[in-house]
Amino acid sequence: MKLEELRTKLGYQASLLGSVALLTSAALAFASLATGPDIKAAEEADLKQSLTQVLPGSYDNELLKDTVTLPGGEGEVLAWRARNKGKVEAVVYRITGYGYSGAIVCVMGVSREGKLLGVRVIKHAETPGLGDKIEPAKSDWILNFTGKWLGEPSIDKWAVKKDGGVFDQFAGATITPRAVVKAVKEGLQFFEANKVQLLDEAGGEK
Amino acid sequence: MNEKYGRITREGLWNNNVVFAQMLALCPLLAVTSTATNGLGMGLASTAVLLMSNIIVSSVRHLISPEVRIPVYIVLIATLVTLVDMSLNAWAHELYKVLGLFIALIVVNCAILGRAESFASKNSVPDAALDGLMMGMGFTLALVALGGVREILGSGTLFANAHLLLGPAFAFLETTIVPDYKGFLLMILPPGGFMALGFLLAAKRVYDRRRAERADAVAAAAAAAN
Numbered sequence: 001m002k003l004e005e006l007r008t009k010l011g012y013q014a015s016l017l018g019s020v021a022l023l024t025s026a027a028l029a030f031a032s033l034a035t036g037p038d039i040k041a042a043e044e045a046d047l048k049q050s051l052t053q054v055l056p057g058s059y060d061n062e063l064l065k066d067t068v069t070l071p072g073g074e075g076e077v078l079a080w081r082a083r084n085k086g087k088v089e090a091v092v093y094r095i096t097g098y099g100y101s102g103a104i105v106c107v108m109g110v111s112r113e114g115k116l117l118g119v120r121v122i123k124h125a126e127t128p129g130l131g132d133k134i135e136p137a138k139s140d141w142i143l144n145f146t147g148k149w150l151g152e153p154s155i156d157k158w159a160v161k162k163d164g165g166v167f168d169q170f171a172g173a174t175i176t177p178r179a180v181v182k183a184v185k186e187g188l189q190f191f192e193a194n195k196v197q198l199l200d201e202a203g204g205e206k
Numbered sequence: 207m208n209e210k211y212g213r214i215t216r217e218g219l220w221n222n223n224v225v226f227a228q229m230l231a232l233c234p235l236l237a238v239t240s241t242a243t244n245g246l247g248m249g250l251a252s253t254a255v256l257l258m259s260n261i262i263v264s265s266v267r268h269l270i271s272p273e274v275r276i277p278v279y280i281v282l283i284a285t286l287v288t289l290v291d292m293s294l295n296a297w298a299h300e301l302y303k304v305l306g307l308f309i310a311l312i313v314v315n316c317a318i319l320g321r322a323e324s325f326a327s328k329n330s331v332p333d334a335a336l337d338g339l340m341m342g343m344g345f346t347l348a349l350v351a352l353g354g355v356r357e358i359l360g361s362g363t364l365f366a367n368a369h370l371l372l373g374p375a376f377a378f379l380e381t382t383i384v385p386d387y388k389g390f391l392l393m394i395l396p397p398g399g400f401m402a403l404g405f406l407l408a409a410k411r412v413y414d415r416r417r418a419e420r421a422d423a424v425a426a427a428a429a430a431a432n
Contacts, residue, residue, distance in 0.1 A: 003268060003269075007269075007270075007271040007272075008271065008273075012271065013271045013273055013274045016269070016270065016271060016274060016278070017274050017277060017278065020278050020281055020282070021281060024281050024282065024284075024285040027285060027289065028285060028288055028289070031288075031289050031292050031293065032292065034296075035292045035293060035295065035296035035297075036296075038296035038297060039292070039295050039296045042295065042296065042299035042302075045299075046299075046303075127391070127395075128240065128391070128394045128395075130391065
């Protein structure tokens, strides 16, 4: 039978669709196996890089493997612990604020004493040119948090200037910095509330 | 033969440009062209997928029943895009961080299905490959043009962050057109994209009509001289 005739048969069309689906799935499965470990390694490197941004200094443990999961304000909080000789020197975790257009995901590092080592925004959808000054590439506003803790400024001053606090808002955008300040403040309160577990010497990798 | 390739090239780059003539792929176009660099990245990724999908569709065109061609093309294109996505993520992770968003968007680029359907399924493999390449270049051209216009008007720069996409050697592309520019937010936001696209489309129409009129005038003069 010639190909043109064969092509009009229902059975041929069904098996054509079937074999295309099979071939493409096989290709995808193979590619997934081939790329899986490399993708995982690259993502871990990314994560590590984003964590070390808010973690100055050097630590002797494997940061990515030393984690603790604690119940937080919304769902569970995964915290990474940085140690030197088994002692937890600092913890890093993610916090989420709700800005002008959805979630602003930040990562913050807190020292043993409860001082902020740094805050970085890792994901947001704020208005370009207005709200995106929370990115270190656009403005150094986010660096102002470094060294602050819940006693400096005092707890009622943890707000943007418009609300009677000490943090600058941006011209034309108050909602975004307000959300970040609130998230960082709640993040520090989370640290105080869970200090014992976060700084626990036992558990995790030494 | 050469004339045919010339025609395919002209069709892809200008006369039948994906954006400026066929008006396809507007969704990814408007989404990513807030800067010229983003446009370039999306254009290059789309070109790669378009080239591969045209080659594959053209080489299996005799086997495909017309009745089931659309699902076959869609599955092929989606697979190609996913393969590109995974391999970039694994082996060119820095590039993936810049292009990652755009690659998933290529699946919804109807221009690729359009070329598979209207060209690759009816033409030989070399023709289809050239068509894919040229259509992709035409698309890239449109993306860079729109991205450039929006970036200059919106942020006063051109090719900002090009080194993230092309490597440090291309940092020279990054220019500040208007120093100390306060920014014109509208052009960066989606409505600005529609406006800029509208003006670019109008400009192409005017240019094409002027050119046609001039060609007519030359032809008329030649006829009169005879």
